[in-house]
Amino acid sequence: MVERIHPIHIGCRSHGSTSPLPKRSPKGILNAAVDGELWRLADAQGKVPDVIGWWPAKAVTFVDNHDTGSTQRRWPFPDGKVMRRATPTSSRTPATHAL
Numbered sequence: 001m002v003e004r005i006h007p008i009h010i011g012c013r014s015h016g017s018t019s020p021l022p023k024r025s026p027k028g029i030l031n032a033a034v035d036g037e038l039w040r041l042a043d044a045q046g047k048v049p050d051v052i053g054w055w056p057a058k059a060v061t062f063v064d065n066h067d068t069g070s071t072q073r074r075w076p077f078p079d080g081k082v083m084r085r086a087t088p089t090s091s092r093t094p095a096t097h098a099l
Contacts, residue, residue, distance in 0.1 A: 026049070
């Protein structure tokens with residue numbers, strides 16, 4: 001059986017990295033989903049799309065940060081649906097704090 005390996009995974013293996021894999025495409029998926037396009041939360045196999053679906057232990061995403069211009073509103077998360085932050089409280093157990 002041939003193992004299917006994503007290029008990002010190969011990069012992490014080759015550098016011996018144990019770091020999470022930041023991805024920006026889930027931000028777009030989340031933006032659309034909270035605006036009612038819930039079908040975007042699963043791919044054709046029923047998994048969450050992108051790195052979050054195939055390697056959740058290593059995946060992280062940003063809803064708004066310096067790269068997406070939170071103060072410039074270049075790619076804003078829908079108003080009224082923004083949470084303050086997701087903070088890991090223990091191994092792989094996030095807690096979300098509302099504004």
